Amino acid sequence: MALFDYAPAPESRDIANLKPAYRPFVDGEFTDGAGEPLKTINPATGEVLAEVGTAAPSDVDKAVKAARRAFEKTWGPMPGSERAKYLFRIARLIQERSRELAVLETLDNGKPIKESRDTDLPAVAAHFFYHAGWADKLAYAGYGPDPKPLGVAGQIIPWNFPLLMLAWKIAPALATGNTVVLKPAETTPLTALVFADICRQAGLPPGVVNILPGAGHVGAEIVRHPDVNKIAFTGSTDVGKLIQREVAGTPKRLTLELGGKAANIVFDDAPLDQAVEGIVNGIFFNQGHVCCAGSRLLAQESIVDELTDRLRERVSTLRLGDPLDKNTDIGAINSAEQLAKIRELTEAGEAEGAQRWTSPCPVPDRGFFFAPTVFSGVHQSMRIAREEIFGPVLSVLTFRTPDEAVAKANNTPYGLSAGIWTEKGSRILAIAGRLRAGVVWANTFNRFDPTAPFGGYRESGFGREGGQAGLEGYLDA
Structure with a gap:
């Protein structure tokens, strides 16, 4: 028996500004996806949190085309010093809305609020701040005097750290001049769609970031799309192997961060x-x-x-x-x-x-x-x-x-x-x-920093995310 009990200290769910419905984000606008809507639930209670519109193959094609236009006309040619301003702005908006995002993450994912609030959100902002600093210094990153972005990056993230994995993927892609089509996990799409609103709030040019909720078939469409130049995936080893088979023999670049048994x-x-x-x-x-x-x-x-x-x-x-x-x-x-x-x-x-x-x-x-x-x-x-x-x-x-x-x-x-x-x-x-x-x-464990690369070997995948080494996967040096 405990010597004393903790009094309840609940965070208000109203802070999350939860909406009854969310929609995919394509070409700078929230649009009605052609896929079957899904209901995302609170794993702590089983209650439905919101209805989420999902993407169909036609939506994937629209998003990739929007990302390609943005890459060729605005984001790709933009000087790194100008791209950095957008990343800094996104980082500051994440900080300003961190309490809202933390509560929403906990509702949708089930992790304790103190982890969302004190670990995830500070790290999310730190990744955007860190990569904003690289945007105008890529010539000094060690990948040649004039490294070029790859183009359109297709990114697929898991449900365990929904917003943090988004930051790990999107921040280096944008800093290096690429545009993004990202699929959040089927069970945790909400903070990614609020991030889309932050992109709009930051004035990010249309098409630079596109968010497509849905099940695994949406990710498969992104992987298969012929106009995607890079695939970045975090998730299970079995799915990683399927993706590797799909891109084999194509010019697509690939990084995989998969399972572990540390x-x-x-x-x-x-x-x-x-x-x-x-x-x-x-x-x-x-x-x-x-x-x-x-x-x-x-x-x-x-x-x-x-x-x-x-x-x-x-x-x-x-x-x-x-x-x-x-x-x-x-x-x-x-x-x-x-x-x-x-x-x-x-x-x-x-x-x-x-x-x-x-x-x-x-x-x-x-x-x-x-x-x-x-x-x-x-x-x-x-x-x-x-x-x-x-x-x-x-x-x-x-x-x-x-x-x-x-x-x-x-x-x-x-x-x-x-x-x-x-x-x-x-x-x-x-x-x-x-x-x-x-x-x-x-003499520690689970310590992360945006300046340090992270990744594995063998069935844990290949490529690195974070740090100077993490830039390589998004550059055509």
């Missing part, structure tokens, strides 16, 4: 209290809906019992519930389909002999929720150690030597991220150099 390695000399906080942040942040989540904890054998005890005690304090409550640590799973997948894999973990521990926190009787869960006694052959669960589920494995830690960390088809916990800087450098992961964190 190892978080804790050595026996690590500060355990600090490591526990990093482990919790690594897997339970955003309900585990993170491609680079530290879903495999590799603990040195001599400390695994103590570390697991401390971890369970800490996880027991996490508060699960209403995402709009400022006290909530664990919000709602984004959809019924994702919740079913999490349940299937956790049941498989139990069936294969792992020891399941689930936080005793109360679970709401409506909405899509899953209590934080830790599996001990996990072997590498188990599904929970091999497959991406994409939920608040941690698998604990052990190792005895650094070589064994590296071998187990690399024993995955993925290669997106990893974490190392030790007091020895020499060990950090030695282990990091041997891990096959695009990002390796040392």
Whole structure:
């Protein structure tokens, strides 16, 4: 029993300025899409938030043609110093409307408001500020004295960080002189369409940014369109493979940021209290809906019992519930389909002999929720150690030597991220150099910055987003 209870601290949903209906954004205007309208729901309650018009193939063609005109007549020829002004303006408008966007993101996605407010929105604005600074300095980016934009960029983003993934895609594309046709995830389209309104508010020329809501077939139409020069996709590995097959043999450029099964390695000399906080942040942040989540904890054998005890005690304090409550640590799973997948894999973990521990926190009787869960006694052959669960589920494995830690960390088809916990800087450098992961964190986890590139290897995709390296995917150097 807790020593004290937190009083409810709900954020007002009225701040989101929620509308009953939203429409696609093409050529600077909100238009009626020719696709079948969809209803986006609040995963914390199951209630319908709004009806959203979706795109049909004809809408994709209109958007690509609008983007091509804008690229050839206005945005492409525009000096970088002028493009930068628009990006700075967008960044400032995001800051001004950040509270509205944060509440809307939480309603549509299910993540806790404190994450939307304190993590996502500041990072969204930071990406536009950062890339605005590059817009007139591309000749010094290391890609030749006069790098050129590719043209029309088709971009497809996931539901776990709807607005942040939009910023990761759109900011570098616009800074380098490209125009954009973007499809938000089917379950989380609302903040992307409010971003479209911000583009209009900023005076962005028509056709530079186009937003097309819809299901996977809309993304497929964007990928297939012959007048799209670049595809940028963040999502599942299976869909990434389909996209790669589709663009093979075409001149289209491609970057993919796909799944992960990251190892978080804790050595026996690590500060355990600090490591526990990093482990919790690594897997339970955003309900585990993170491609680079530290879903495999590799603990040195001599400390695994103590570390697991401390971890369970800490996880027991996490508060699960209403995402709009400022006290909530664990919000709602984004959809019924994702919740079913999490349940299937956790049941498989139990069936294969792992020891399941689930936080005793109360679970709401409506909405899509899953209590934080830790599996001990996990072997590498188990599904929970091999497959991406994409939920608040941690698998604990052990190792005895650094070589064994590296071998187990690399024993995955993925290669997106990893974490190392030790007091020895020499060990950090030695282990990091041997891990096959695009990002390796040392004594921390899930730290992001727009100046730092992010991306993976193997089935986690290829190409980088963010930083100077992230500009390359949008330049014809």
